[in-house]
Amino acid sequence: MAKKQKKTAKKKQTSKFLYWMIGLVAVCIIGLVILANKPKDGFDFDYKDQPFLGEEAADVNIVEFGDYKCPVCKSFNQSFFPLIEKDFINTGKAKFYFMNYPFIHPVDSTRAAVFAEAVYAELGNDTFWKFHELLYEKQPDDTSKENVELNTEEFLTDTLKEVTSKENAEKVASVYKEENYQKRVDKDLSYVDTLNITGTPTIYVNGVKFEGKTYDEFREMVEKASK
Structure with a gap:
């Protein structure tokens, strides 16, 4: 039993x-x-203290890595960006961030990037984007050796005077060399290193790199991200 x-x-x-x-x-x-x-999570960017266009509540974050001496970046901002602005920024679907990858010229590219960061910090987001747009607009299509001194301090200051007061422009010119503004560029460059970015413009949508070539492909990617 x-x-x-x-x-x-x-x-x-x-x-x-x-x-x-x-x-x-x-x-x-x-x-x-x-x-x-x-869904695969994208890279976790720290968007704090980064210049952006769009509504805070937008679900999609678009990041452009650019160089102010890059002719392809100039073309992007004149042809590709207006479509992004119309379809996604102005409709409240996405925020658009600009991050620096100054690599084309060791002096000119970096000087422009640091100066622009100072514009953002000292004069705010709106003035930054006006300066950003005008700086690309004034760059010649050929940014080769004969133009190595294009982004001089005088050129950058004069460009800034076109979108703000003389006093504001001179204020930025007097402080842009401070360590803090270089640190802002270095932060962007840390992303470049981590993500192995090799050229400009390079675009990310919610931390995922855009690998396509056409605007239709880009639009589809953003629309999927917004869902």
């Missing part, structure tokens, strides 16, 4: 163990299915 009770108890323990194992396997399978169907 005792032996029979022991066998019954052992069977119950075995059954419980099998139920636990089956349950555990089921949970693992469900977890794997969820992970497999979960």
Whole structure:
């Protein structure tokens, strides 16, 4: 009788163990299915203290890495960007950020990037974007060797005077060399290194790199991200 009770108890323990194992396997399978169907998260940018266009509440964050001496960036801002502005920024669907990747010229590119960061910090977001747009507009299509001194301090200050007061422009010119503004550019460059960015313009949508070539492909990517 005792032996029979022991066998019954052992069977119950075995059954419980099998139920636990089956349950555990089921949970693992469900977890794997969820992970497999979960959208891939993009790179986690720190958007704090970065100039942007658009509404704060917009779900989609678009980032452009650019160089103020880059002729392709100039073309992007004249042809591609207005479409982004019309379809996504002005409609409240996306915010658009600009981050620096000054690499074309070791002096000119960096000087313009640091100066622009000072404009943003000292004069605010609106003045920054006016300066940003005008700076690209005034860059010649050819930014090769004969133009190595294009982004001089005088040129940048005079350009800024076209979108703000003389006093504001001179204020920025007097402080832009401070360490803090270089640190802002260095922060952007840390992303460049981490993400292995090799050229400009390079675009990210919610932290995911845009790999397409046409605006239709870009629009589709942003619309998917907004859902």
